[in-house]
Amino acid sequence: MVPITYYLLLAAALFCMGMFGVLVRRNALVVFMSVELMLNAANLTFVAFARMRGDNLGHVSAFFVIAVAAAEAAIGLAIVIAVFRSRGSILLEDLRTMKH
């Protein structure tokens, strides 16, 4: 039996990697993947705590989050396609029409 702390540490590491990716990476798709990583870190935390406490609430929460993440991916990829069509690039440094 792996102690719960390990799961929580893994989740925290995933979350930090995701956050780092959103802040640092320049490719829209990689940024998008980093956000997914953060959501899954939250999922892992929910499930680990649910295991520890032996209740179902955390498991159910994870399912809701998975469904929401799928919907978010659909919208997000559609927007990335719209960006690519309008300027032929998905690099974030090209997204600065509105700088003052």
Added chain:
Amino acid sequence: MNLPNLSLADFLPLLPAIIMVVGASILLLSEVFLSTTASRAYQAVLTVVTAVAAGAMALTTMFEPPQEVMLGFGVMDPFSSFLTFVVCVGLALATLSSVSFLRKRGAERGEFYALMLFASAGMSLLAMSNELITLFVNIEVLSLSTYALTSYLRRGTRPSEAGFKYFILGAFSSAVLLYGAALLYGATGTTHLTAMAGPLSTAMSSQPGLVYAGIILVITGFAFKVAAVPFHMWTPDVYEGAPTPVTALMSVGVKAAAFAAMVRVFFMVGKGVDPQILLSLFSVLAFLTMVAGNLLAIPQRNVKRMLAYSSIAHAGYLLVGVAALFVTGPGEQFRLLGASALTGGTPLDLARAEALRGILYYLLAYTFSAVGAFTIVSVLERREDEEKGTAWDLERFSGLAQRKPGWAFAMAAFMLSLGGIPPTIGFMSKLLIFQAAVDAGLIGLTIVGVLSSAVGIYYYLRVVVYMFMRPVPEGAQALEKSWSTELALVLSTAAVVILGIIPGPVMGWLEQASSIFGQ
């Protein structure tokens, strides 16, 4: 396996949201059967009718005692009913202003109104959410609709860029919020807000790190959603790039719903942890947001962008009200200035109810003033100038008083209201919120608030000066009239002026809505 037992009484409180979802589904289904050239005038009418019906439904529940719905996952109380009403008002006005906007761009489609309705249904449900996962799902319902609406006009480069920025930062903040919720669940073993207070205070002594991390992550997530400094970077770009009616809905509806959820979450969390922590966190956020929002708005010549920064500043004033909710004892030396109309309870309860009343009235006031201002911005802009970025320049407003006295008067009323000058609703709402802050003993924060709103008057009045004191520029394009825009302007101007003089029935609703957390 035991299935939950739901009765009709569980669904009735959700009626406003159900009405909006049904209206949106009708719009989506009817769109399938229409040819591209068919008239779509009915769609806006249907949306407005739906919004009015949902708002009226919310008003009828305003005086009912609080009750839990859906096994305690949601709660219907005067607070959520009032918020639903505010959202419906914002939705109806934004819809009216989008009719001619979409027609000029040849982009009239049922999806647009359906997404507005879905977003508003999400906002209404968010105000009712009483459980962290329900809250997260509702945030996503409203966010996903607004991401799509932001990049609705696909042809230009700006909407897709704005949509992408909004999406990434929105999804990022949702993830931060969710991770915070997961940590709070780990610390307390529950995600129900009402059940959280007890376990939270025990967890505070056994695992303080977990609780602190959870609270800070949840506050950060909400701070992104309400555009509080230093989490505001996305706001100007997104507000500028989004279609103007969508910006209007975003600035009022999303903000109102996010504030409602934030107040509900932290009021419950505040019962389990030391409120002093929350007070200092929210005070810092309020201070930074008021000062930075107003200072950043000053150099803006782009009126739409200026309104975006002004919406940040207004979030700051609202945060002063939120901070006032967490005082542990009202300043003894101060008589409770504004609490006279509120009855019952200890001075502390009264001070909290007063703060809540200030927040709610402020949200209503901002709804009328901001949607009105964005409506004027949307009638003055032209599609051809959007790529150049001059569509929203101050020059656009030159001599408006000579060309369209009615519009200039309306815009002046909105600007005065946003600046907080009597006799407008904006003044009344600022008065209520700062009064509550003084009663709570937050004198320093109130002084900063009043001073920074005085700074704000400069950039609001600059628009008025351009409208009334500059000549009409050469070769100005003809301004198009449309009944729906006129109706939106008349309604919001009337509300801004009349409610500023006689708050009347709204005050009655507010006392109802703000009393619930007082107990």
